[in-house]
Amino acid sequence: MAGVMVYVAIAVFLAGTAYKIYHWIRAPRSSVRLGMFPRPENSFGRGLKLIKDSIVFPQVLDNDRIMWFFVIMLHIVGLGTFIGHMRMLGEFAPLYNWLGKDGMDTLSYIGGGSAGLILLVAVLYLLFRRFKAPYRDISVPEDYLLLLLILLIIMLGDHLRFFAHFDVTDYQAYMKSLITFNPAFPAAIAESGARWVLASHVFTASLLAIYFPFSKLVHFIGSFAANLVRSD
Amino acid sequence: MAEKTINRELANVINVRLNRQLLYYIDICTRCGLCKDACHQYVATGDVTYLPAYRAELIRRVYKKYFTRTGRFMPSLIEGREPDDRLLDELYRTTYACTGCRRCMYYCPFSIDTTWLLGVAKAMLLEAGRGSPILTELAGAAVMKGENIDLFKDVILESLKDTEKEVQQITGDASAQIPVEKTGAQAMYVALAGTHTILPVAVIFHHARLDWTLSLFEAANYGYFLGDNKLAKTIADRIVDEAKRLQVTQIILSECGHAYRVMKFLYEAWAKEKLPFEVKGIVEVMHELVESGKIKLKKDSIAEAVTYHDPCQVGRNAGFYEEPRSLVKAVSRDYREMTPNREKNWCCGGGGGVVAEPAMDEFRLKTGMKKVEQIRATGARIVVSPCENCRLQLDGLNEKYNLNIKISSLMDLVADNLVAQK
Structure with a gap:
């Protein structure tokens, strides 16, 4: 069941993202140059500025340092967590040969564990920030719903990390079953009580992926396009 | 039912105006609220309705309610709104209050141009017959002057005589002039209402021995502030037509920020034509005159x-x-x-x-x-x-x-x- 959900989620995420991009480029470009000054002299400068604005958020740093810290944490650690999950597809050979299985397990426990905690704190910060004026007054239910969903995914993930004690080979077996379109939990997971935690983690993450391109989270691609307008 | 149709028509004004950049702005705002420290009006009043994201959100909520799936099926999720009297009142108050300084765009991590979104709001307000009366009146007066310039010309020329005398006194040169309607002049200077924007420039140009002529019109464009691009173009047309008629190679706009923006960045897009003269601001011209040693x-x-x-x-x-x-x-x-x-x-x-x-x-x-x-x-x-x-x-x-x-x-x-x- 959770298996089918994963396929739907990936399909909707990809199709939804493609639709959103189509939806944007279908509209005519503004006939007026909307950029502001100072603006870079050439397209190389524009590219650099785009990367800086979209990855370092210098305007946020200038404006609200605490917010900048948590937002950077959320995005960088979030990206790191996504990459960390890739271990389930297969070991990264150079690192594996150097550290060995035990070393890799320790690394992912420390790395993944701290990432899980950092994400928890960052999302809680963003959530509690919304309870305060004036942020409360500009928030809509979508904002809370997304944060709560992400919070739930993180909490379930942290539970798996700290309390479930599945071996990476079990996750890899599950991932393999997904890739071969024959989704099933391997015995070690299926017989554990924590299988429901994993199923819920996958389920909520799939929900997020489905809603992703249709929500404000579409800024994961839109912000690059919009930040390019700054130097138009 | 009738009200529903009107609301839909108003909402459609947003849809028609949305270009690619505005769609980004609609879709990606996360309502992080960082623009709160960028806006002098929010900072000074603490009134959330002046917070840039809040102002833009008024447009966003109407658009989403009518034109997105989320808005149609679950409007409460994004607090979709109809363009009813309450919304339009709020929009009027906050939109015509915006000074268009775009400081919020600078501080937005996504570079969302709230002023540009409020341009859409103005279009919607005008469609609903709720444009600012004062700006409408001022813009109308400018159009009227353009249509009846022959009636105004003598008065303008008469009042310039006194200013010309002052220029002669200041420069100590009895031949100093304020040229008007001079065909083939290199530059046409477009002043503002009031000789205080003509006198110093006439003195500077006299020193620089610049071949210039003074426009009969003022640079200010209330049609632009009103948010009526067609009207704004008509007002700008007066200057463009005059410059074309006099065959000048450049026009120099007085110290008027929005007039420069209209001529330099907006006019060609509105008119869908390339201007046959260069558009300059008096600030850069004075700087060039100093740099080149002319003054x-x-x-x-x-x-x-x-x-x-x-x-x-x-x-x-x-x-x-x-x-x-x-x-x-x-x-x-x-x-x-x-x-x-x-x-x-x-x-x-x-x-x-x-x-x-x-x-x-x-x-x-x-x-x-x-x-x-x-x-x-x-x-x-x-x-x-x-x-x-x-x-x-x-x-x-x-x-x-x-x-x-x-x-x-x-x-x-x-x-x-x-x-x-x-």
Whole structure:
């Protein structure tokens, strides 16, 4: 069941993202140059500025340092967590040969564990920030719903990390079953009580992926396009 | 039922106006609220309806309710709204209050241009017959003058005679002129209402031996503030047609931020044609005249502390940061910079046509608080700013907060400190 959900989620995420991009480029470009000054002299400068604005958020740093810290944490650690999950597809050979299985397990426990905690704190910060004026007054239910969903995914993930004690080979077996379109939990997971935690983690993450391109989270691609307008 | 149809038609105004960039702005705002510290109006009033994201959200909620799946099936999720009287009232108050300084765009991590979204709001308000009456009246007067210029011409020429005499006195040259309707002149200067924007420029141009002619029209464009692009184009057409008729190679706009923006960045897109002349601002022209040695400034002639206020339309929206500074610094012994400055400068609170609206007087003077703090911190006695709207606002702030400063235009500063040419 959770298996089918994963396929739907990936399909909707990809199709939804493609639709959103189509939806944007279908509209005519503004006939007026909307950029502001100072603006870079050439397209190389524009590219650099785009990367800086979209990855370092210098305007946020200038404006609200605490917010900048948590937002950077959320995005960088979030990206790191996504990459960390890739271990389930297969070991990264150079690192594996150097550290060995035990070393890799320790690394992912420390790395993944701290990432899980950092994400928890960052999302809680963003959530509690919304309870305060004036942020409360500009928030809509979508904002809370997304944060709560992400919070739930993180909490379930942290539970798996700290309390479930599945071996990476079990996750890899599950991932393999997904890739071969024959989704099933391997015995070690299926017989554990924590299988429901994993199923819920996958389920909520799939929900997020489905809603992703249709929500404000579409800024994961839109912000690059919009930040390019700054130097138009 | 009828009301429903009207609301849908109003919402459709948004849909029609949305181009690619505006769609990004609709879709990606996360309502992080970081724009709260960027807007002088929110900072001064603490009223959330002036927070840029809140203003933009009014448009966003109407659009989403009518044109997105989420909005149609689950409007409560995004708090979708109909363009009813309540929404339009709120939109009117917050949209015509915006000075268009685009400081919120600078501080937005996604570079969302709230002013541009509010341009869509103005289109919707105009469709609903709720445009600002004062701006409509001022724009109408400008169009009327354009259509009946022959009736006005004699009065204008008569009043210029006195100004011409003053130019002759100042320059000590009895042949000094204010040329009007001069075909084939190199440049046509477009002033503002009032000879204070003509006199200093005539003196400067006389010193520079520039081949120029004075436009019969003013640069200001209330159609642009109103948000009616068609009307704004008609007003700008007056100047464009005159320049074409006189076959000038460039037009030079007075110290008027939005007039420069209209001519330089908007007109060609509106008219879908390339202008056969160059568009320049008097700020860059004065800078070029000094750089090329055509005029000379008295170095360090002002002893009092001087500071420079970056008008939003001259700085953030046009890119002249260093040119005006080099002129101010050249003549001042004690130049002081405001903090923050350049692209981070605070709006004075007078832009966007707000100074033209008497009902906004109290609000705009209140929202100039940040500018007042900045000026006080410099301890400067003279504030120079090349924008008429800024200067009107600074005059108001000076009076209300007893700043005890003198506000000067850049043209006056340059004209008063010219070294006589041999």
